């Protein structure tokens with residue numbers, strides 16, 4: 320029967336595995352993150368995103384425990400369409416600079432169970448993808464990294480991974496060469512390419 324060969328090769332082609340940043344990528348957390356800084360006396364204009372919390376607290380002269388006590392991990396909601404996207408994943412991972420206390424709390428609240436979830440405690444500085452690839456046991460060609468910041472792009476490019484920009488976050492700035500996604504469903508389509 321014609322087409323059997325194609326069917327076999329189709330079945331052997333596995334979808335890419337999504338490794339995802341969390342804040343500003345899967346969850347719309349800017350205001351929750353900012354409000355904790357503002358509550359501690361920081362000017363809203365001074366706040367930037369995508370950093371290791373310990374480094375940002377040091378820059379701003381804050382105690383990290385004070386910040387964690389102010390941060391409300393029940394506030395940030397997934398961007399529209401992200402719940403369906405995450406629900407469609409077979410294997411996936413989270414790679415985030417978020418503090419593990421709030422990061423794991425957010426995942427539990429949302430009922431998300433990535434195969435690998437690495438937060439700031441998994442890295443000796445800003446996050447990198449190599450240990451996530453090791454934990455998944457996959458090659459870089461088998462993943463795509465989804466993020467919202469220049470650091471996320473750097474993470475992907477430094478290991479040769481495809482980078483997808485969470486363009487549904489209005490703060491995300493595209494660069495030439497980015498795969499810019501305007502809705503989470505577009506990542507699903509790309510994974511099944």
Ligand SMILES: [Mg+2]
Nearest residue numbers: 340342343467
């Ligand atoms: Mg982010």
